[in-house]
Amino acid sequence: MIPELGHFALILAAVVALMQGVLPIAGTLVRDAQTQVTLQSLARPTAALQFVLVAFAFGALAAAFLGNDFSVQYVAQHSNSLLPKPYQFAAVWGGHEGSLLLWVLLLSLWTVAVAVFSRSLPLDMVARVIGVLGLISVGFLLFILTTSNPFERLLPAALDGRDLNPLLQDPGLVIHPPMLYMGYVGMAVAFAFAVSALMSGRLDAAWARWSRPWTVVAWMFLTFGIGLGSWWAYYELGWGGWWFWDPVENASLMPWLVGTALIHSLMVTEKRGSFKAWTVLLAIAAFSLSLLGTFLVRSGVLTSVHAFASDPKRGVFILIFLAVVVGSSLTLFAWRAPRVALGGRMELVSRESFLLANSVLLVVATAAVLLGTIYPLIIDALNLGKLSVGPPYFNAVFAPLLVPTVFLIIPGSVARWRDANVREIVFKLRWTFASALGLALVLPFALGAWSIGAAFGLFLGLWVALGTAQQVLARVNKPGRIPASFWGQHLAHFGMAVLVIGITGVKSYEVERDVRMQIGDVVTIAPYTFRLNSLDEVRGPNYKAVRADVQVLRNDKIIEILQPEKRRYFSSAMPMTEAGIDSGFMRDLYVSLGEPLDDARTEWSMRVYYKPFVPWLWGGVVLMVLGGLLAALDRRYRK
């Protein structure tokens, strides 16, 4: 009964979303003043009602999972009575249908947030923004109802479920998709603001100021979601990698790159009134790429842990939806953009021009990633053969484009608006540059071996870190209240510096050993010695595992015992590798079990890694997220 109520609530939600999408916007087009107010005032209540209905549907599905209702097909496919409760809940978004429901739930949550925190906005703007969000919601609700109904019954009911993919039974999965989706869907809000501004013809500083905190919050969630995904892949896949240039990763990286360009471009639009058309285009692109990401991941054209569906109808629906969104917003842009007035003047060297360079570089990097991601799909779709674009392409392209972007962070944030003086910038930063360079030349010796790559990466990271510190010190010594956005900006930039140093360190100094080991064998990666102590059978709630006991010794003293496991889940024949990881401030020690090499299962192939600086990757991401949070909480957005 409950699943049917959930289904019904979803249908009602689609009807309400349609009202939310059509009536308030119609209210901005009619002439009669009284009707205008009546229609526009419908935006907030319909948004709230839609949220309640979608939340009810989501709750109904969660109840089916937690109650082990295997008469619901989606539950039978993605859960199991032995699955621990927290994972049964997380399994709600462990498959295609439920993850779309999560998408819509978060979209309606964002809409309600806009409705609540928009008291200072004029009513017609609220009506447009909520209306556009409603139309997007209609698209997704129709998608769910027509092609991916999670409440579909299975008759006769299954005795037990097929279980959640063991790879996904992990705390990382419980939070990774919701965070990533908060980011994707948040870009819908930035998009809705841009489209509303185009509709009203008022592309001005006020629009940019309204839009900025929302965009920053979306960017923050996206950053956090990508970071979590990377962290999950690192410890769960057992290969010790943290970024694979997998199409699905690229799908989340592209909106992030454009989103980063967007939050910087919005700043110029707010402060100087320039780049308006460019900012609008970036907002449209960021959301379109979020949709493209959803399409790539959900349509089954990509094969990965994320690709649940291979129903071509679904792919076609998302593709059509994508075409409608991109097509209509670009048409609107073409129609309205010529009326957009040019902003304030800028000189060749100014903060504006630095930020423009940032935008262009990020967009080119996005285009390069897009090319590498969809070219194989297009070639395959046209039946011209099968090919793939490997990580070497992305590495070759990405580094040269992102290095100048990161380098320009410092001169860009030192430069004055409108007209900056090159000599003044050079003069201000000369000591920072010299100390970053000096440290970068010396530090690699302390880390083990000197190489040009390590020195260059360290220089880049140190340059941003020291330059940021210099600006913070200069500002702290001046009188006056320091706004939260100042701290946010520099914290995020500092996070980027930490990330760059982390990437450099792990790329330059990681050591990997593939070895075969019996009990008592040792392998040494100086100064650490790994000794296989024992192999034991252990039992979890829904799996059996072989657990290795690996002692890590340093100077003949045991500093840590790692326990990598090879699990076999009851519900599937699929073995799973759980790595044993010891994290320090400067390094991770990482051991994973390969496979037994003899019938008695006493000799195993194993992977042993020394991974310096890995914790810095996560630290950098966390700093960027906190920076985004501080910037979004700035007082002046709350007026």
Add this chain to the structure above:
Amino acid sequence: MKPRTKRFALIAAGIVVLCAAAAFVLNAFQSNLVFFFTPTQVSNGEAPKGRVFRAGGMVKEGSLVRDNAAAGEGSTVRFVITDTAHEMPVTYMGLLPDLFKEGKGVVAQGKLGDDGVFVASEVLAKHDENYMPPEAQHAMDQASAAKAAQSLKVKP
């Protein structure tokens, strides 16, 4: 400089940088495309020598052999990829992914040696037991299509 000349210089510089970036990206792209070949194509000599490519099909039953290595060292594995029509021997040094099994689909990336043995640098992992890599499926389909065509020819 007059503002006009300045703006022109800015735009020109921007275009030059963009063109350079595009040329560079496309060049890197061109040299990093990894093509896929079926065992049949490889045995027909269609696959390039000395360039990285991908090959896939089924792991032949009973073909997996592990070379003995001393403790503390890496081990080499040998197996045969088949598309039922042709076979291709592969060597790989490293840990096989969890789902690698005889009789199941596999995709490997590497180079073809002069002795006709494919030296894999990477054996691609899959995430689901019921899942067949599309390239491997493609190889099997191609081979069975070719067989069907042949048996049609033989019949009068």
